[in-house]
Amino acid sequence: MAMPDLSINFAGIKSPNPFWLASAPPTNSGYQVMKAFDAGWGGAVWKTLGVPVVNVSSRYGSMNYRDKRMVGFNNIELISDRPLSDNLREIEEVKKRFPHHAVIASLMVQSRQEWHDIVRDVQNAGSDGIELNFGCPHGMCERGMGSAVGQEPAVLQTIVEWVMEVARIPVIVKLTPNISDITEPAMAARRGGADAISLINTIQSIVGVDLDLFAPYPIVDGKGSNGGYCGPAVKPIALNMVKNCAQHPDVRLPISGIGGIENWRDAVEHILLGASSVQVCTAAMHFGFGIIREMTSGLEQYMKEKGFHTIYDMVGKALPNVKHWEDLNLKYKVTATIHEEKCIGCQLCYTACEDGAHQAIRLNAGTRVPEIIEDNCVGCNLCSLVCPVEDCITMDRRDDGSEQLTWKERTAAGTIPTEFNDERAGGRHHWVPEPAAALNKEKHKTLPGKARQYAESATALEPAPHGAGGSE
Amino acid sequence: MAEYQTPTSEPEFHANFAQIKPRMNTSEALFESSRCLFCFDAPCINACPSGIDIPQFIRQINTGNTTGAARTIYEANYFGNACGKVCPTEVLCEGACVYNLQEVKPIEIGRLQSFATREAIEQDKQLFGPGPANGRKVAVIGAGPAGISAACELRSLGYEVDVFEAKDQPSGLTVYGVAPYKITNEEVLAEMAYLEGQFGYRVHYNQPISSRRELEALEASYDVIFLGIGLGPTNALQLPGEERSNCVGAVEFIEQLRQRHHHTAVGRRVIVLGGGNTAMDAASEAARMGAEDVVLAYRRGKEEMGAYDFEYDLAKGVGVKGLFNVAPVEIVGNGKVEGVKFVRTATLNGQVRTVPGSEFVAPCDMVIKATGQAKQTQLLALIPGLRLDDKGRIVADERTGQTTNPRYFTSGDARNGGAEVVNASSEAKAAARGIHEYLTKTKD
Numbered sequence: 001m002a003m004p005d006l007s008i009n010f011a012g013i014k015s016p017n018p019f020w021l022a023s024a025p026p027t028n029s030g031y032q033v034m035k036a037f038d039a040g041w042g043g044a045v046w047k048t049l050g051v052p053v054v055n056v057s058s059r060y061g062s063m064n065y066r067d068k069r070m071v072g073f074n075n076i077e078l079i080s081d082r083p084l085s086d087n088l089r090e091i092e093e094v095k096k097r098f099p100h101h102a103v104i105a106s107l108m109v110q111s112r113q114e115w116h117d118i119v120r121d122v123q124n125a126g127s128d129g130i131e132l133n134f135g136c137p138h139g140m141c142e143r144g145m146g147s148a149v150g151q152e153p154a155v156l157q158t159i160v161e162w163v164m165e166v167a168r169i170p171v172i173v174k175l176t177p178n179i180s181d182i183t184e185p186a187m188a189a190r191r192g193g194a195d196a197i198s199l200i201n202t203i204q205s206i207v208g209v210d211l212d213l214f215a216p217y218p219i220v221d222g223k224g225s226n227g228g229y230c231g232p233a234v235k236p237i238a239l240n241m242v243k244n245c246a247q248h249p250d251v252r253l254p255i256s257g258i259g260g261i262e263n264w265r266d267a268v269e270h271i272l273l274g275a276s277s278v279q280v281c282t283a284a285m286h287f288g289f290g291i292i293r294e295m296t297s298g299l300e301q302y303m304k305e306k307g308f309h310t311i312y313d314m315v316g317k318a319l320p321n322v323k324h325w326e327d328l329n330l331k332y333k334v335t336a337t338i339h340e341e342k343c344i345g346c347q348l349c350y351t352a353c354e355d356g357a358h359q360a361i362r363l364n365a366g367t368r369v370p371e372i373i374e375d376n377c378v379g380c381n382l383c384s385l386v387c388p389v390e391d392c393i394t395m396d397r398r399d400d401g402s403e404q405l406t407w408k409e410r411t412a413a414g415t416i417p418t419e420f421n422d423e424r425a426g427g428r429h430h431w432v433p434e435p436a437a438a439l440n441k442e443k444h445k446t447l448p449g450k451a452r453q454y455a456e457s458a459t460a461l462e463p464a465p466h467g468a469g470g471s472e
Numbered sequence: 473m474a475e476y477q478t479p480t481s482e483p484e485f486h487a488n489f490a491q492i493k494p495r496m497n498t499s500e501a502l503f504e505s506s507r508c509l510f511c512f513d514a515p516c517i518n519a520c521p522s523g524i525d526i527p528q529f530i531r532q533i534n535t536g537n538t539t540g541a542a543r544t545i546y547e548a549n550y551f552g553n554a555c556g557k558v559c560p561t562e563v564l565c566e567g568a569c570v571y572n573l574q575e576v577k578p579i580e581i582g583r584l585q586s587f588a589t590r591e592a593i594e595q596d597k598q599l600f601g602p603g604p605a606n607g608r609k610v611a612v613i614g615a616g617p618a619g620i621s622a623a624c625e626l627r628s629l630g631y632e633v634d635v636f637e638a639k640d641q642p643s644g645l646t647v648y649g650v651a652p653y654k655i656t657n658e659e660v661l662a663e664m665a666y667l668e669g670q671f672g673y674r675v676h677y678n679q680p681i682s683s684r685r686e687l688e689a690l691e692a693s694y695d696v697i698f699l700g701i702g703l704g705p706t707n708a709l710q711l712p713g714e715e716r717s718n719c720v721g722a723v724e725f726i727e728q729l730r731q732r733h734h735h736t737a738v739g740r741r742v743i744v745l746g747g748g749n750t751a752m753d754a755a756s757e758a759a760r761m762g763a764e765d766v767v768l769a770y771r772r773g774k775e776e777m778g779a780y781d782f783e784y785d786l787a788k789g790v791g792v793k794g795l796f797n798v799a800p801v802e803i804v805g806n807g808k809v810e811g812v813k814f815v816r817t818a819t820l821n822g823q824v825r826t827v828p829g830s831e832f833v834a835p836c837d838m839v840i841k842a843t844g845q846a847k848q849t850q851l852l853a854l855i856p857g858l859r860l861d862d863k864g865r866i867v868a869d870e871r872t873g874q875t876t877n878p879r880y881f882t883s884g885d886a887r888n889g890g891a892e893v894v895n896a897s898s899e900a901k902a903a904a905r906g907i908h909e910y911l912t913k914t915k916d
Contacts, residue, residue, distance in 0.1 A: 066506035066534060344573035347512035368515070368570075388509055389574060445513035 004303035005310045006296065008042070010277045011196035011254045012170040013129040015102035017042035018311055019267065019295055022258055022279035023106035023131060023174070026289075028080065030090025034097060039289040040296060043102030044094075045198075045279060048079035048133045049087055049118060050108040050145075061207035061217030061224075063233065073231035073282045074207035076218060078139045079108055084118070088125040095126035104129040104172065108136070108145050112162045119166050129169050132160065132194075134185070135176035135201025137228045147201065150176035153188035160192025172256060175199040175241075182241040183248040190253055197245060198256035198279060200238045202228025231282040235260025239273055243322050246274025262291070264298025272318035276311060330410070331403035334379040334395040336360075336372050342392035343369045349383035349393060351446075357382045359433055376431055475791040478762030479734040488760040489652040492786070493557050496580075496587040505534035508579050511570055516581060519568035522549035522898035526565055526581055533588055542592035543599045545585055550624045551617050551897040553593060553663045554646050556585030557655040559894050560749075562782045590659070593666040600670045603630035608911055611636065611694040612673075613681050616644020617896035618884025618903075619700030620667060625904030626698075627671035634694070635673055638680035642668075644702055645885075646893055648727045651753040653760070657730060684854045691879065696907050699852075699866065699875070699882040700900065703845035703890055709745070713803030714841075722746065722754040722842035729757055739838025741765040743812050744792075745800055746842030747777035752787045754840045759790040766792045767834065771799040771817050771824055795834070799826060803839055811835040845890060855880060865889045872906025873899065881907050 006017040020043035021027050021036055028047040036044055055077055063072030080087060095103055105122035107130060109115055119130060134156055136146030149156050156173070163171055173189035175182060177200035186197050204226050206216045216224035238259020245251045257275025261267050262283035270278050283291055308314045338349070345368025353361040360376035361383060372383075384393040410416045417424040479485040496504065508530040516526040525544050532541035545552035561567070561582040569578030592599060610626050612619045615637035623633045641647050642664040647657055668675065681687060690697050706721025708714065718739060729736045738761040744754050747770035759766045768787060770777055774796050777784065788794075798814040805811065816830035847864030857877040859867040866875055866882045873881045883903040884896035 067503045068506075344570040345511075345515065346509045346570045348509060351512035363513075442513070 002309075004300055004308060006042075006299065006303075008277055008311050010102075010170075010256065011129070011172070013043070013102050013104065013277075014100065015042040015277065016100060017296055017299075018271070018277045019043075019292055020045055020102060020104070020256070020277055020279045021284060022281040023048050023104075023133065024281040024285070025075075025077065026281060026284045028082070030094050033090075033094050033103070036284075036289045036292075037094070037098045037101045040292040041101075041289065043104065043128075043277070045104040045106050045131050046080075046087065046091065046127075048106040048108045048136070049084055049122065050079050050114075052083055053078040053081050053139075055081055056220045058218045058220045061227065063207050063231070070231055070282065070286050072205075072207060072229060072233035073285070074202070074205050074217075074227040074229045076138050076220075076225055076227040079106075079133070079136070084121065088121055091122065091125040091127055095128075102128045104131050106131040106133050106174070107163075108133040108140060110143075110145060115159065115162045116166050119163055123167070123169055127169060129172060129195075130163065130167060131172040131174050131198060132163060133174050133201075134159075135174045135199075137176060137178050137202055137204040138226055147176040147178050147204075150174075150185050150201070151179050153184050156185050157188040157192040160189055160194050164193040170195040172196040172198050174201055174258075175245075176201045177237060177241055177259075178204050182244050183251055186245045186248065186251045186253070190251060194253065196254040196256060197251070198258055199245065200234070200241050200259045202230045203234055203237065205229030230259065232260045232262055232266075235266055235269070239269055242270055242275055243273040243319065246316055246319055247322065262286075264295045264302065267295060267299060268302055268314070269318075271311065271314055272316070273322070274316040274319055276315045326407040326411070329404050329406060331399055331405050332397070333399040334381075334397050335374055335377040336379070336383050337394050337396050338370060338372055338383075339392050339394065340369050342389050344389055344392075345369060346388060348386045348388065352382050352386045358430075378430070474759070474762050474764040476760050476762050478738070481734060485652075485734040486656075488762075489757075491557070491656070492653050493580075493583050493586065495590060496583050501533055501584060501587045504580050504584055505530045507571075508534070509570065515568035515570060516565040516579075519564045520548075521564070521892070521894045522555070522901070524548040524552075524565075524585070526585075529588060530579065530581070530584055533584055538588050538591050539595075539597050539599070541588035542597065545589055546592075546599060548901075549894065549897050550621045550667055550901070551643075551646070551663070551893050553586050553589035554617075554643070554655060554660055555892075555894045555897065556582045556587075556589065557659070558646065558650045559892060560780050560782070563780055564894070589663070593662050596666065596669065598670070600624070600628060602627040602672050605632065606630035608632070608696075609634070609694045610696045610698060610907060611690045612698045612700055613690075614638075614644065614700035614702060614884075615642040615664075615675050615677075616700055616702050616884060617646060617893045618702070618882075618886075618900040619644070619698065620664065621897040621900035622698045622700060622881075622883070622904045622907075623673040624667055624671045625901045626907065627673050629904065629908045631907075633673035635675040636679045636681050636690075637675055637677050640677045642675055642677075644700075648730055649723060649750075650730075650893075651726070651757060652730060652733075653756070682851055687854055695879070695911055697880050698900075698903065698907065699880055699886055700884050700896075701848050701851065701882075702885040704848045705846055706841050707844045707846050709800065709841055709843060711800055711802055713805060713809075716803050716805045716809045717807065718809040718837060719803050719839040720841070722750045722840050723845055725754055725840050726750075726757065729761070734761075736761065738763050739809075739836065741767075741836040742838045742840060743767045743769055743834060743836045744840045744842055745769050745812075746844075747772065747779060748842060748844070749779045749783050751840075751842030752779045752783040752792075754842050755792040756787045756790050758838070758840065759787070759792055763838075765836075767795050767836070768792050769795045769798050769800065769812070769814065769834070771797065772819055773797060776819070799824070801831065804833055809837060809839050812839055845885075848886065852886075863889055868903075869906065871902065872909060873903025874906055874910060878910070881910075 008018045023045040027044045033044045059077040061074045062070045065071040105127040134150035140146035141148040171194050173194045175185050208217045242257045255275045256277040257270030258279040261280045267278045350361045350370040360373045361370045387393040476488050479488050510527045514527045529541040529544040565581045566578040571578045609632040612623050612635040615635045626633050643660045647660045706723050742758040742763045755766050755768045797817045799817050800812050802813040811833045813833045816827045817824050859876040866887045868875045868882050873883045881903045883899035
């Protein structure tokens, strides 16, 4: 089979692959962009140009999870602090050296005249496209730019119209997620005449608080400010917003997906939900430009295995399966199966179901392998999610697939619960233990250790209770 | 040339006896603690004789609460740091880690445990203190894991405690008998100093209790006497030639090694008699001291050795050779040891029989007998009403450690016949509770 074609034509912007660097510190200079193109990136959205800013020292903060660093990342850096002419000269130089790569100029200014001037400047420098930064949620928004624009669809539309008055190259509007309905600014961008949208920009955030200095990160001389959140942790939020825009009948614009993309899988997820280019920042800041090799190779392999010839064979492929909750089949039924031969006996599924779900797993004497109580299992997936062993707990279909009934259909048929104590409630007649059965249950297991036993023996002089109220 | 060169200085000694469970740095502790699954009813806890809440202390390390982790450990086991290093974790907590069933490396629980406790010791974190004085006094005989653990627990309950120790350092076999690559003397003694500082018991060194008169004096001044006396010297083999120089007991050899380090004399060709963990230690140690040829001679087959597999592997790893199904019949030589005369054996229905006519002499210039320690029956005979079982172990109530003389309590090797530091430590904690229960009941 021929190698899949990774190239894209995004609203008129051509790129050898769909992987672009997002407008951010990695695209601050021609040096970085050239290095990225050399490494294999398909495009770069230049660090936002405008009236150069002054930045603070101490700009980034990280959210770590256990030993994993930068699961979430936040910044309080502003747009480019370099003179426009330097940036324009470097854009020109990059385009000369890489004529087939995509260079998109990200812009943020205030007045109509400024917009006209800077759009003309970046066009003259040879940019392939323009991205309007209506997303930055810190610093710039307080000056009436960035997310302050993105949060006001009317203002957004006006500025897009100004830009379109002079633009001769494709214009992308970058949207802020700091808004209740992302499709509102997306539609405003369309009304203003934009060629595409990109999302999401960073999420307003405090990434952490220093427990000794009592100040939020990143700390600037003992103080901090809210920043913009990004990195792997934001992907689910981004995916949902990409989907919202892709599904909305009145948006109908190409989408450049941004948010938590670190590897080929993340990129494919964005693409399956409607993105036709993807942008990456945090991962490049964390691991450098070299991650592109894994991304392109993974994407290529996936496309080969799925028989996709071009990116467009997969754009939005998951969208038909993203439904409103009311359209999901209430007759579908899965329950958990524990595959005993794989079980290592950690009993995380047991305690998760017992404390966090529906008390549908029991322990039996003489084995550490828990047992599913089929009747109690609502098929929530929790046990299969906490299980540390691949495929040890599977969620298996129990209905025969012949029946289909949605909430919408039940509503239409008048069979939904409508009263506080309605017999038709989903959890009616579902077994739950008596509240008091919880007291002292398996206390020797939930509060383990000899120290506790001694504390007990000093008063009661009796061995720890065994399985009180339990099913052993 | 041997695998190891005979050390001639402290640095060379420490290089030959490098710690097999070296101290973790903060990054390693973070990575390792991150792997813990936080099992429900965790098997590691159940496998720990002292029942340390292991997932709890690992989670505490992971969240930067190392002091809390040390507290969790010490609440269950006063020899927390030592046990992290000297416990046979492979067959206890780490052996029970569920990762083993996934064929994934188990969590390094021992090293994490020492990581947390060592920080508390070095920073002298005040985690515990004596309880309000209750006016009662307990004498503890022996400053080993049992005695010191009992002393700590009794102090926390408000008792005045005097510990009488025959030697000049505390911790018993932890400093005198454990292989030097498991823990250093400095580390052991730092924990002892930390505990003494926390709890404020008094240790009287070089004060062996060996006569009826001395016991009577204790009986007169203390409400209860706790026996943490451990075991005695290496059993005699009753073999001809056993008195020859360079035929030594393993316990005595290791004690000298622990105290005199590179000044300990070791032969070039060493035969270690025995198949238990002490034999493995002695053989490893002889090899690390530069002996060219170390043979571990055991009268049964390899599979029947009492030693843990990993201990035998450790010995093999430093060049020790096994010689199985041989029984020593004589230590040969002329003043000094020149060899061991063995007879080959066969095991039939569990009975070891010698094979007539199969005698041979294995040449060597040192013999280390790792054939078990004697019980301290002489001292114990001086205690009225104290019963021993047929193996010479003190008979005591399983839960309270009370002996058949109600004013004497015991735990550790003297009671269990010889086990790990962790067993002595946790049993002594329970015995201290037993003492408290007894004295609370008998309050006037």
